Amino acid sequence: MEIFIVDAFTDKNFGGNQAGVVLLDEVQGFPTEQYMCQVAAELRFSETVFVRQMEDKTYHLRYFTPVGEIDLCGHATISAFTVLNKEKALKPGQYKAVTLAGTLGITVENDRIWMDMSKGEEKLVLSKEEAQIFYQAYGLQYTDCPMELSACIVTTGLNDALLPVDNMELLNRAIQNKEEVIHLSEKYNLIGVHMYTIATLEEESKAIHCRNFAPVCGIEEEAATGTSNGALSFYLWKNGILLENEVNHFIQGEKMGKPSDIFSRVDEHGKVRIGGTAVVTMKGVLCANDSLE
Numbered sequence: 361m362e363i364f365i366v367d368a369f370t371d372k373n374f375g376g377n378q379a380g381v382v383l384l385d386e387v388q389g390f391p392t393e394q395y396m397c398q399v400a401a402e403l404r405f406s407e408t409v410f411v412r413q414m415e416d417k418t419y420h421l422r423y424f425t426p427v428g429e430i431d432l433c434g435h436a437t438i439s440a441f442t443v444l445n446k447e448k449a450l451k452p453g454q455y456k457a458v459t460l461a462g463t464l465g466i467t468v469e470n471d472r473i474w475m476d477m478s479k480g481e482e483k484l485v486l487s488k489e490e491a492q493i494f495y496q497a498y499g500l501q502y503t504d505c506p507m508e509l510s511a512c513i514v515t516t517g518l519n520d521a522l523l524p525v526d527n528m529e530l531l532n533r534a535i536q537n538k539e540e541v542i543h544l545s546e547k548y549n550l551i552g553v554h555m556y557t558i559a560t561l562e563e564e565s566k567a568i569h570c571r572n573f574a575p576v577c578g579i580e581e582e583a584a585t586g587t588s589n590g591a592l593s594f595y596l597w598k599n600g601i602l603l604e605n606e607v608n609h610f611i612q613g614e615k616m617g618k619p620s621d622i623f624s625r626v627d628e629h630g631k632v633r634i635g636g637t638a639v640v641t642m643k644g645v646l647c648a649n650d651s652l653e
Contacts, residue, residue, distance in 0.1 A: 361388075364447070365403075365642040366439035369584035369612075369620035373641050376620040377584035377613065379439040380408030382646060383448075388412070390422060393429060399646070400424035406579045409436035411444070418456040419444070427578040430551070432461035432517045434475065434586015434622075434634050441466055441473045442638035461517040467633075472623070474635040475586065477516035480594025480626075484513040484548070486521075494523055494553070497541050498534040506558070509599070516590040516632050518551040527559045528569060532615055538575045545576035552577065554588040556610075558601060567609040568592070583613030584620030586634040593624040593632050604628045607635075 362383045370376030380403040384390065390410060391399075400408040404426060412420045421440060423433040437457060444450035445468050455466040457475065465476040486494065491511035492502040505511055509524040521544070525531050534555060541553060552574030560569050570592065572585040589610045596602040610622040623635040 361646040363644055363646040364439075364443050364640055366442060366638050366640050368435035368439045368442070368638040369586075369622050369636040371637050371639060373639055375618055376638070377435045377582060377618065378405045378641070379433070379436040380405050381436070381440050381443045382408065382410045383443065384410060384412040386413050396422065396424045397426070397428060401426040406574070406577070406582050407433040407436040409433065409440050411440050414458065417454070418458060420458045423459070425577045425579065429460075430518075430577065432459050432587055434588075434590065435584050435636075437464075437466070437475050438473045438586060438634075438636050439638050441468055443640060445473070446640055447643065472635050472637055474625075474633050477587070477590040477632040477634060480514060480516045480591065480598070480630050480632055482512055482514050482595065482598065483519060486511040486513070494521060494544060497537045497544060498523070498555070499537075500525065500530060500534060504530050509558070512595065513548060513550065514591040514595045516587060516594055518587045518591075519549055520588045520591045521548065521550050521553045522592055522595055523553060523555045525555060525557050527557055531555060531557050531569060531571060534571065536573050536575070536580065538580060541573060542576050545574075550576065552579070552582075552585070552588060554585070554592055556592060558596070561601075565609070565611075567611045568596075569614065570610055570612045571615060572612060581616060583616050583618040584622055584636075585612065586622060586636070589622045589624060590632045590634050593626050593634075594630055597626040597630065602626060
């Protein structure tokens with residue numbers, strides 16, 4: 361098995377969000393879940409993706425955090441197709457990724473990978489009392505939420521709690537109560553909490569700044585999350601803040617010293633695509649112990 365370390369949503373080594381990518385031979389089945397989880401725990405990245413080609417333009421992807429398997433991971437998908445493109449000469453064009461969240465369309469361009477998301481859905485608008493509990497879990501208050509936005513749960517494949525704040529100062533000030541957020545994630549069936557501010561849309565860069573927390577998956581904070589920004593794109597499009605078919609820009613990971621650039625498009629039906637670049641930082645061979653396969 362070939363193994364790669366990839367920096368996603370960046371064009372610089374050691375920037376963005378790192379993912380492990382393990383390529384399997386076409387005739388080789390997936391290792392056991394225990395083994396794949398152990399590989400992810402050894403690498404200690406938020407996600408490691410195992411990739412197996414099914415047919416000419418279709419690939420089966422499975423994603424593991426250090427604590428278990430998840431349905432989908434945006435930055436690991438971008439990383440996987442970057443490896444296939446840069447290391448295995450996968451040509452620009454249209455491909456399919458089979459995941460536990462469904463079969464997704466992938467577009468490989470010369471300078472960017474785009475992945476389709478499931479159609480967005482707003483699952484729940486949090487009441488004032490519910491939202492206050494979420495904000496307090498980050499040392500903030502419900503009054504830090506802009507009046508034109510709501511704290512809510514949205515999905516484009518995975519459930520995220522979206523927490524808007526008024527400005528960058530509040531975004532940077534947030535400090536997570538890990539145990540409380542794990543409790544809230546379990547209660548509301550969340551993959552994580554995505555905090556953001558749209559105040560920066562008025563700046564020259566016209567980017568939305570955000571932070572992502574997924575302690576229920578063993579990730580205290582993540583530098584780039586494609587799925588969460590997909591959910592955010594859908595919500596902001598639905599509320600008229602983002603326009604259909606335009607390229608949107610999200611900046612994440614600044615607080616971690618790993619700024620990441622995530623892009624999205626939302627069509628007239630609310631279907632979201634997430635895009636970004638990635639760079640391969642390391643590559644080698646995974647020496648598997650037969651007893652674990």
